[in-house]
Amino acid sequence: MMKLIEQAVVTIVCCFLLQLFLPWWSLALAAGVVGFAFKNKGYLSFLAGFIGVGLLWGLTALYIDLSTHAVLTEKVNRLLPVNSFLLTICVGALAGGMASLTGALLRALRS
Template sequence: MNFLIILVVTALLQIFAPWWVVAIVPFLVFLMRQTNAANAFWTGFAAVGLLWMAYGFYLHFISDGAMSDRIAGIFSLPNGILLLLVSALIGGLTGGLAGLSGQLVRRMFISAPPKSISL
């Protein structure tokens, strides 16, 4: 469920907001919803990475690869597909680290009940 929330809300907000909204959405989702650290990272990574890759491939195919190939040439990459994979990785890391940060802030302020020590 967290994956779909991040994917849909981020996709809608990317229409109107700057690119860094991909960090705010996973942070807020995992600040409000409880999960473990690994799940928070990988869910944020997968949702934002998939979103950026899907939109990148959409732009690549409607322009017949012209735009992404030219931008790839600026960065000395061999083709536009590699550029799309690198940008999806960067977006995924941004979303994953934001989700992890949200979960860690939640853990910092909402602590578990103390465990009793038995001897």
């Protein structure tokens, strides 16, 4: 359980730092490298990447929404009547989980 939390925290930090300078898909690079570095099983690595990137993207979306007084969120909801926060979290979390799983499986393949 502690390794899962450690991997999720390291994933959050690495993804945050990379996304300051690189496009959104850089989260896959960071989550994959972190998944490779930690010696977790596949499902734990997926879960750590899923939780880490999901939290990061959810908090980032909330920060942007609060700092812009929800102007963009209201306009997007008029065009596409879905929960944009949930959609954002799911896209990021799935990408992070799959990348972390790929890193863990590459490590298992190597050894």
